[in-house]
Amino acid sequence: MSGQIIVIAQQKGGSGKTTVAVNLATAFLSKGKSVALLDTDPQGSLGKWFMMRIEKFSENPNLRFSTATAWGISYELRSLSKVVDFIIVDTPPKADSDLRPALRAADLILVPLSASHVDLWATQDVLDLADRVGKDAHIVMNRTRSDTRLGAEVADAVHEFDAKVLKSTLGSRVIFAEALGLGLGVVEAKKNSIAALEVMALADEVTASLLDN
Numbered sequence: 619m620s621g622q623i624i625v626i627a628q629q630k631g632g633s634g635k636t637t638v639a640v641n642l643a644t645a646f647l648s649k650g651k652s653v654a655l656l657d658t659d660p661q662g663s664l665g666k667w668f669m670m671r672i673e674k675f676s677e678n679p680n681l682r683f684s685t686a687t688a689w690g691i692s693y694e695l696r697s698l699s700k701v702v703d704f705i706i707v708d709t710p711p712k713a714d715s716d717l718r719p720a721l722r723a724a725d726l727i728l729v730p731l732s733a734s735h736v737d738l739w740a741t742q743d744v745l746d747l748a749d750r751v752g753k754d755a756h757i758v759m760n761r762t763r764s765d766t767r768l769g770a771e772v773a774d775a776v777h778e779f780d781a782k783v784l785k786s787t788l789g790s791r792v793i794f795a796e797a798l799g800l801g802l803g804v805v806e807a808k809k810n811s812i813a814a815l816e817v818m819a820l821a822d823e824v825t826a827s828l829l830d831n
């Protein structure tokens with residue numbers, strides 16, 4: 619087995635890295651895939667989500683969790699890629715040399731971008747880092763609000779980056795925050811919600827992009 623490595627990176631704090639990580643993971647699980655989550659962020663939000671999950675619900679043998687420092691990551695990824703279908707790496711809100719080992723190992727780099735100008739300003743740094751390791755980054759729009767001028771401005775501006783913008787987007791929906799706080803993904807918390815449909819579409823697009831690479 620050679621598991622596919624998805625690295626989620628964005629300098630801007632709160633852009634949705636951990637949200638995308640847990641929701642992609644639980645979408646893949648719902649499709650019968652095995653997933654390893656790797657938290658490289660000292661804040662440990664992904665680990666807190668995982669601990670809450672295993673305290674409240676029975677443990678799913680298809681979902682593993684581990685942590686790694688920037689320099690331990692290559693070894694950890696090599697081991698995990700032998701045993702799971704997907705490895706999802708959550709990273710801290712920084713775009714510095716510590717990110718390089720993860721970006722180098724990535725089969726797909728996802729850059730969540732929340733609908734704000736500050737997020738736009740922060741995005742170029744991570745795109746540059748991806749470029750420096752010879753990888754394309756894929757932007758995923760998060761917290762979209764189609765009914766606002768800000769949302770429309772950001773959606774337009776994002777196409778000016780030299781990066782692919784995924785068609786799938788995640789709307790600004792309370793269920794994303796609620797599910798995270800419960801140790802769940804939205805596909806588990808509210809299976810037929812719009813949020814769950816958005817996440818399943820994102821998982822399908824990510825899978826298709828991995829096949830394209």
Ligand SMILES: Nc1ncnc2c1ncn2[C@@H]1O[C@H](COP(=O)(O)OP(=O)(O)OP(=O)(O)O)[C@@H](O)[C@H]1O
Pocket residue numbers: 630631632633634635636637638659661663709710711760761762788789790791792793794795796798
């Ligand atoms: N689409 C969304 N709709 C509503 N709330 C969201 C959405 N995406 C993220 N959030 C909320 O925004 C906050 C920040 O999200 P998240 O923790 O995923 O960002 P992050 O990029 O991992 O942050 P950090 O850089 O601090 O690690 C969380 O409270 C989360 O529940």
Ligand SMILES: [Mg+2]
Pocket residue numbers: 635636637659663708709
């Ligand atoms: Mg996070």
